[in-house]
Amino acid sequence: MSVLAIDVHGLTKRFGRKVAVDGVDIAVPEGQVWGFLGPNGSGKTTTIRMLCGLLKPDAGEGACLGHDVLREPDAIKRQVGYMTQRFSFWEDLSIRENLEFVARVYAIPDRRAKVDATLERLGLKARQNQLAGELSGGWKQRLALAACMLHNPRLLLLDEPTAGVDPQARREFWEEIHRLSQTGLTVLVSTHYMDEAERCDRIIYINLGRIIARGTVADVIRQSGLITFTLQGRDVRQYLPQLEGRPGIEHIAFFGAALHVSGHDRLALESAVAPLREGKDIAVREEAPSLEDVFIHLQGQVKAQ
């Protein structure tokens, strides 16, 4: 069995009377890339902060990189790279000064060479003296990732690293993540993007502080037991009002020009969409539900409870 980079049980965090994270178990083997998904306010950031020692768990136990999360936050901090949701490097320092600062705090040997190499790799060598605050969102994100990687951490915790970043930059970002994971780095990344979730070895879905689904993307889809019919054709949207609320239909979502109609009861679902099959314009097909269908379903399920 492989070594676990993250191995925590029952992590719980309360803010006042609100339970932000409720008994979360996470076990990530070294060298894997795991996606952390869930709606806003579901406890992703809080969990990540507990993993890197920024928040003290109220209950639970476990280890990151073999160090106890409760007793050895300093040892964890030295080996973990944490990229915050909001850009948190110093905007009034230049790109180079930010990297040098980080290098000094972690006492990285051959600081100048290391910073030079990082600037070179980022393609920021020519702009190294520009203030970090003047960078665009995509560049800030690349700088932040490079700064978190400067001390060669063994575990990378990324909190919505690609929010507000263009598709090209996101693609490059993920290529970098996979390249790093090839070298043995473990990555836990929170995201709202389905395509990013699909790039992960495993995903964890959390809602209201509890993990309600986990596994590979295929596992999560299968476990949901969801059945989805895809309705395609001209003006398919106009059928939305007449489909809504029909027995068997749990939720409906738009995907481009198509409607995804999902539920658990195949018979009820079939009869719900049956009237539409009669028209020639609409193609009705049963397809494997997408991850997004599953998440919308999971979110609705929690709400219903």
Next chain:
Amino acid sequence: MKDGFSLARLYAILVKEFIQMRRDRMTFGLMVGVPIMQLMLFGFAINTDPRHLPAALHIADDSVYARSIAAALKNSQYFDIVAIAHSPGEGDRMLDRGDVTFVITIPVNFARDLVRGLSPQMLIEADATDPVAAGNALAAMSELATSALRDDLVGPLSVRAAKRPFTPVIQRRYNPEGITQYNIVPGLIAIILTMTMVMVTSMAMTRERERGTFENLLAMPAHPFEVMLGKIIPYVLIGYIQATLILLGARYVFHVPMFGSLTLLIAATGVFIAANLALGFTFSTIAKNQLQAMQMTVFFLLPSILLSGFMFPFRGMPVWAQYLGEGLPNTHFLRIVRGILLKGNGAAEIWPNIWPLLLFLLIAGSVALLRYRRTLD
């Protein structure tokens, strides 16, 4: 279409502002509570006609007259005889240390000369580093000279009571001409350092928190003590630059005398700067944003100006206000600066004001470290 002034939109903005004002409880409290508190505090504490100033009596010629003069001094309410000096040297030391504001000496043969109608001199040495503080008390002296012995000089001696039976001789020590700048300019070192040092450090952590960089700093393996020292040391340097500028101005623009050791002053200034920075850092761990940090600084600055003896005579304040004043680093540093520059105080004389600064530094520094959260909880 021209879009004119709209009451509805004004109303919308008013409503929003009032809601936000109410949400920021701390700011609201500081805006409403602080003026009331300060009105009560300073309204009762400040007194520009200080009475009950501490005085030492050196009686070289004990007599019924000497005792009557002591009683008269006390009855004038300006003087509190707090010590008896057994030699002129002892009186000097008391003035140097600032234990007393006056040393009153009744010389040898005082009674004999008085009876003979020679109007003997009575020496009043005043600590004039703060010319205002001693002013009214000294003015009361001449009245006192005629009235003090009225009850003693009866019968054949009543003729002595007709004119002044003795002559008070006033010596304004340390600042004979009573130049206000000698008092204010050295005091400004204390005020300016307090103002800037507390202000800049109080923003040190709040700025990181507001900009979101605090989380990043926390995620790094930096010890709180390292962060605190790292943030404080640059300002120690700035503090020294400020102190140097003011001292140069004091020397060459205001011609303030500098009798004591500058090395000693530099050392004492270091302690004072550190105490202020530690306090600023403590504010920084409490304030939620830079505005609150600013308000806390002002909140601290006002008593530092008003209750420290900078603006108004320290001895003129009621006892409770003096206790408050003793808790302020400014009070002690003022005495140190004035003592070193004007009185030529050495390490031994300023020690009574150094240890309170060290104590303050220790307490403020510990609170800052305890309050510095290593997590985001």
